[in-house]
Amino acid sequence: HTAGAETRYIEELKRDSLMKLPGRCQWLGYVPDERLSTAYGAMRIVVYPSKMITESGALLMALSHGKAVIASDLRAVREKRKLGALMTFKSVVDLRRKIKRLLKDGEARRELEEGARAYAEANAWEKVAEQHVELYEELL
Known part of the structure; x- marks a missing residue:
């Protein structure tokens, strides 16, 4: 997409x-919203090469579908990398190497998929809303 x-x-x-x-x-x-789950389900990896957009619905959607993601090395993306949710790349050569690795190394791909799912679960709207309610209750 x-x-x-x-x-x-x-x-x-x-x-x-x-x-x-x-x-x-x-x-x-x-891709219409009702077909996104099917489309993401068919993907083995997702490459997010944007050099300008730091937060993206497409990137977050890929993580929420538990996909192994390779994204540009941007500041906002690095946090997700540190949490094991995705890989970053700094050059075309680096991107090529990481794509090949994830396509050949099922274990590395599964680790990223698990990290993506964990990140998505920890940052689900319900969890974020609960954290806000807890914060407001503490402040009141």
Whole structure:
């Protein structure tokens, strides 16, 4: 799922991936909410290469679905990395190496999936709401 408008760069990526990775990379375009769980369920790993957006619904959705995520090394993402919820990358070479590792190493992928689920559970809306209520009760 690619956020944002279709650009020439996206079109080049699509063409290259279809030629070099036939049957291994799908470009879905917009995915309606009711199909997101199915789409995430079909993914082995999720790559989040944004260099500008630090918090993303797509990134959090991937974690909530327990997916192994590789994301750009941004400040807001590092906290999740420290908690074992995802991997970060600093260069194209680093990204390539980590994608290959997660596709080949099922144990490493499972560890990230467990970390993603734990992060999502700890940060679920219900838990955050409970923490706010507890804080307000302490302050009153």
